[in-house]
């Protein structure tokens with residue numbers, strides 16, 4: 001009954017009554033309600049996929065054709081709507097009912113009849129959603145820093161304190177008093193290496209009379225191998241580091257520790273950010 005199959009070369013398709021009825025009563029309402037707001041009817045087209053035209057369905061989006069007419073069950077559209085593709089679940093805000101998914105499966109099996117394809121009009125001009133490079137250029141991260149005047153000396157000894165105190169004063173908030181040596185030492189340890197100081201290190205620091213003792217402490221902790229372990233973790237979180245794959249096929253990644261150690265060592269070597277990004281792109 002797949003009357004419309006020859007149409008793929010561009011000739012208009014003809015449909016059986018059964019196909020037309022199925023489209024009107026079943027497939028069209030499901031697509032319209034669940035998919036079209038992101039895939040055709042509104043100005044923003046998500047994933048480069050238009051589902052309001054037959055051409056759009058067959059061509060697909062960034063990942064290629066949404067339907068596989070030779071092997072309907074393997075269609076990308078079905079994998080996503082039935083949540084077999086865990087990274088891309090459609091619609092993104094919640095799974096449809098099994099009945100609705102079955103409708104889409106049958107629609108593909110019937111050869112995606114789309115009798116009124118020409119009548120579906122998007123609201124206004126279609127704009128493909130993607131990065132706006134012109135707008136991005138004005139982001140603060142891409143602009144040269146402006147030289148700003150440092151607030152008055154009366155606001156604090158260190159220039160950074162002055163900026164903070166200026167805002168606090170404006171908000172009528174006052175600072176706590178200075179932290180004592182012991183409190184400061186503990187904070188610095190946690191911030192830089194993620195571990196508390198040993199009792200002997202506390203004693204040593206408290207006994208130290210040198211005016212450079214704080215600077216020396218910072219230098220020592222920055223040189224510690226634990227520094228990379230503590231701060232590399234933030235990078236590993238951002239790249240979603242894991243030692244297994246996750247989800248139900250939760251296989252191990254037995255070699256992934258090499259990447260973990262590379263990140264830790266990079267932090268310990270004080271590798272600049274641009275070099276780090278370059279190495280990631282090169283190693284992809």
Ligand code: HEC
Pocket residue numbers: 031034035036037038039046047048049060061062063064065066076077080081087088089090091092093096
């Ligand atoms: C709220 C917006 C939204 C809705 C509603 C939605 N999608 Fe998507 N869709 C997306 C986004 C965003 C992508 C891009 C990939 C991603 O982020 O997962 C996408 C990608 C896809 C893709 C892959 C396209 C490609 O080749 O790159 C398919 C197939 C798809 N959607 C099918 C559907 C179907 C079928 C429905 C309705 C049942 C639907 N989507 C509803 C937002 C949506």
